[in-house]
Amino acid sequence: MLRVGYPATLAAELLSGFPPEVELIPLPDKLDQDIDIDVWIPDPYPMRAIRLWPRLHGVRLVLSLMAGTEWIPGAVGPHVTICNAHGAHNISTAEWTVASILAMLKYFPFYLDVQRAGQWKRRFQASAHYAAITGDTRPLYPPVLLEELTGKTVLVVGYGAIGKEIERMLAPFHVDLLRVARTARTEPKVHAVSELDALLPLAQVVVLILPFTPESQKLIGPRRLALMPQGALLVNAARGPIVDTNALVEALNAGRIRAALDVTDPEPLPDGHPLWSCPNLLLTPHVAGSSPQFAPRSLRTAAGELRRYINGERMHNVVQAAI
Numbered sequence: 001m002l003r004v005g006y007p008a009t010l011a012a013e014l015l016s017g018f019p020p021e022v023e024l025i026p027l028p029d030k031l032d033q034d035i036d037i038d039v040w041i042p043d044p045y046p047m048r049a050i051r052l053w054p055r056l057h058g059v060r061l062v063l064s065l066m067a068g069t070e071w072i073p074g075a076v077g078p079h080v081t082i083c084n085a086h087g088a089h090n091i092s093t094a095e096w097t098v099a100s101i102l103a104m105l106k107y108f109p110f111y112l113d114v115q116r117a118g119q120w121k122r123r124f125q126a127s128a129h130y131a132a133i134t135g136d137t138r139p140l141y142p143p144v145l146l147e148e149l150t151g152k153t154v155l156v157v158g159y160g161a162i163g164k165e166i167e168r169m170l171a172p173f174h175v176d177l178l179r180v181a182r183t184a185r186t187e188p189k190v191h192a193v194s195e196l197d198a199l200l201p202l203a204q205v206v207v208l209i210l211p212f213t214p215e216s217q218k219l220i221g222p223r224r225l226a227l228m229p230q231g232a233l234l235v236n237a238a239r240g241p242i243v244d245t246n247a248l249v250e251a252l253n254a255g256r257i258r259a260a261l262d263v264t265d266p267e268p269l270p271d272g273h274p275l276w277s278c279p280n281l282l283l284t285p286h287v288a289g290s291s292p293q294f295a296p297r298s299l300r301t302a303a304g305e306l307r308r309y310i311n312g313e314r315m316h317n318v319v320q321a322a323i
Contacts, residue, residue, distance in 0.1 A: 002310065005037035005056065007048075014295055017303045019310055031055040039063060039309075041302060046071045060322065063305055065298035066289075067162070068239060069319050070212050082320040083305045087161050088297040089289040093209070094165035096288035097237045100260035101154075101205055104233055105147040109282055132255055133280060134231035149173045155180065155203035157219075158210025158238060159190050166207060178203060181210075193219075200227040205235065212239035222247040225257065233258045237288050240265030245275065252278040262288040 001023050006015065008026035015024055025037055029048055036058045042049035044065050053075050062072055062082045069084045076082070103109065107126050114122045127143040130136065134147075150173045156163045159179040167177055178199050184192040191199060196219075200206065206228060210216055220234070221244040228234065236243055240263040251257050258280040267286060269275055275283065301317070308315045 002039055002306075003037040003058075004039040004041065004306070005035070005059075006041040007043040009043070010295060010299070014299050015303075017300060019303070019307050021310065022306065027052060027056075039306065041065065041299075042072070044298075050075055061306075061309060063302040065295070065302065068212065070239070073320050078320070078323045080320070081315075081318060081322040083302075083315055083317040084319050085298040085301045086317040088301045089294070090162050090165040092291040092294065093162050093237055093288045094169050096262060096284070097166050097207055097209070097235055098169045100235055100237075100262075100282055100284075101207075101233065102149060104258055104260050104282055105149050107146050133258060149175065149205075151175065152204040153178065153202055154205040154207060155199055156207045156209065157193075157196065158208065160209070160211075162209050162237075163207075166209065175205075197224065197227060200224055201229060203232060204229065205233045208234070208236045208238045208242055210238050210242065212242060216242050218242070218244045220244065220248075222250070225251045228257055230256065231258065233260065235260045237262050239263050240267050249274045249278055252280050255280065262286055 001021060003025055004018070004022045005025045005027045008028045012026070018024065022039070025035070027035070031052055034055050034057055037056055038058060039061045040056060040059045041063050042065070043052070050071070059076065059080055062076060062080055064072060064082065064084045065088070067084055067086060067089050069082055072082050107129065110126060110129060111123070114120070123145060124143055126145045127140070130144040130147065153176040154170060155178040156166060157180045159181040163179070170177065179188065179190040180193055180196055180199065181190050182193055184190055208220065219242050225247055234243070234248070234257055236259070243265065245265045248259060252259060260282040262284045263286055264275060264283070269285070275281070305315050305317060
C-alpha cells in the first residue's frame with residue numbers, strides 16, 4: 001500500500017477522492033522523527049515544506065498543489081518524479097488578473113484614497129492623473145475620471161492554460177489580444193518570445209503569466225520597460241523575478257508606466273522596500289490563487305495523478321521525471 005504524506009493543516013475530508021488503496025499520512029508542520037512515505041504532497045508554502053523534507057524518506061513521487069514548482073527539484077533531487085497542479089489555479093489567477101486590470105484603469109486605488117479622505121471633490125484630481133500617466137494633455141470636457149478596457153491592446157506573455165483563461169475572461173471587452181509563448185504557433189496566432197521587443201510598443205496592457213525559468217529571469221528589464229508605451233499597465237501574476245525590480249521602481253517613480261503585481265522580488269516584500277511607496281502601483285501579497293476553491297481543485301488534480309500513477313498510466317502534469 002502506498003503511503004501518501006500530506007499537510008496536516010488540510011482538512012481530511014478534502015482527500016476523500018483519493019484512491020482507497022493508499023494510506024494517508026497527515027504530516028504536522030514540525031516532525032520530531034523520520035518517516036517513510038512513498039508520495040509527498042508538500043505544503044503550499046515552500047519554507048514550511050522545505051523544513052519537513054529532511055525527515056521524509058522513500059519519496060518517489062511529489063504531487064504539488066501549486067502550478068509553480070521551481071523550488072522542488074533543488075530540494076528533492078533528480079531521482080523523484082514531480083507533478084504540478086496544472087489547471088487548478090486557472091480561474092482564480094485569471095480573475096485576479098482581469099480584476100487588477102480593471103481596478104487600475106478605473107482608478108480604484110485613487111478613489112479608495114478619496115473615500116478614506118471623505119472629500120468628494122478630490123475626484124477631479126483623476127483628470128490630472130490621466131493626463132500625466134498617458135501623456136494625453138488635450139483639454140477634455142467633461143473631465144476624464146477613469147479609462148476603459150474595451151478596445152485596448154493586451155499582450156499576454158505566457159500563453160498556457162492560465163493565459164487562455166485570461167483570454168476567455170477578456171473576451172467581453174473586445175480587446176485586441178496579442179499572445180506570446182516560448183515558441184510560435186498558429187490557430188490561434190501565438191508569437192515567439194523572440195518577438196517580444198516588437199510587440200511591447202503595441203500594447204496598452206502587458207500581462208505576465210509565464211513560468212519562472214533561467215530564461216525568463218528578468219525578462220522584463222530596463223530596456224523592455226522602455227519599449228512599453230507611455231502609461232502602459234504591466235500586470236505580473238507569474239513570479240517576481242521575471243521583472244527587474246530596480247528597473248520597475250525607476251519606471252514607476254518616473255511616471256512612465258503603471259503596474260499591478262501579485263508577486264515581487266524579493267518575496268515576501270520587506271518592510272520599507274521602495275516598491276511599497278511607488279506611485280501608479282497596485283500590489284497584492286501573492287494572493288491570486290488563494291480562493292476557497294484552491295485546495296479542493298488542487299487535491300482533485302493530485303488525486304487524478306495518483307490514480308494514474310497506481311495504474312501505471314501516463315501522468316498529465318509531470319514537470320520532472322525521475323532519473
